[in-house]
Amino acid sequence: MLGSVVLLAAGCTGTGQSATPAGAPTTTVTASPATGCGSRVETGPLPDWADAGFSGDARVPHVFGANGDIVAVLFAHPLAQVRQDGSNNKILWVSRPATSSAASTSPASLVITATLDGTGTRVTREVAGGPGPSIIDMPRAGCWHLELRWAGRTDTMDLVYADRLP
Numbered sequence: 481m482l483g484s485v486v487l488l489a490a491g492c493t494g495t496g497q498s499a500t501p502a503g504a505p506t507t508t509v510t511a512s513p514a515t516g517c518g519s520r521v522e523t524g525p526l527p528d529w530a531d532a533g534f535s536g537d538a539r540v541p542h543v544f545g546a547n548g549d550i551v552a553v554l555f556a557h558p559l560a561q562v563r564q565d566g567s568n569n570k571i572l573w574v575s576r577p578a579t580s581s582a583a584s585t586s587p588a589s590l591v592i593t594a595t596l597d598g599t600g601t602r603v604t605r606e607v608a609g610g611p612g613p614s615i616i617d618m619p620r621a622g623c624w625h626l627e628l629r630w631a632g633r634t635d636t637m638d639l640v641y642a643d644r645l646p
Contacts, residue, residue, distance in 0.1 A: 517623030530574040545635030562644035573611035590630040597623035
C-alpha cells in the first residue's frame with residue numbers, strides 16, 4: 481500500500497513557497513493539472529519531533545503544513561471521497577512542539593476548516609484532544625484547502641481527494 485501514488489498537496493495557492501523545512505529530504509508527486517492543485521508528498525524520514533511511535537528510519541508518506549508547524553502522516557492514500565474497499569482516510573496529525581506558553585491556555589482540539597478549491601463549499605472537522613490519529617472524510621472529490629487551528633497555533637495545507645477507489 482505504501483507504493484501507491486499519493487495525491488496530497490501542500491500549497492495549492494501557487495506561491496511557490498516550500499512547506500518543507502530547509503534541509504529535509506523530499507520526494508514530490510504532482511497531481512493532475514485538472515485539479516488545480518500541486519502535490520508535495522514527503523517520503524524521506526519524519527522529522528525527529530514527529531517520529532514518536534515509529535521505529536527505525538520511518539519513511540511514510542507525509543506532508544508539512546505551510547509553516548512547518550504540523551505534519552500529516554498518511555496511512556490511507558490516495559485519499560478518496562468514496563472508499564469501496566472498507567478502508568478509511570486515516571491521517572495522523574503531529575504538531576511541532578510549542579515554543580510559547582500560549583498553547584497551554586487554548587482549546588485542546590485540532591479544528592480543520594476545509595474549503596473545496598474553486599467553490600464556496602466549506603466543511604469543518606474536529607480532532608478531539610488535538611493533533612493525533614483521525615479519519616478525515618470530505619463530501620466531494622477535489623483539492624481541499626485546510627486551515628488548521630490547535631492550541632493557539634495555526635497552519636495550512638491542501639489535500640486532494642480522489643472521486644472513488646475500487
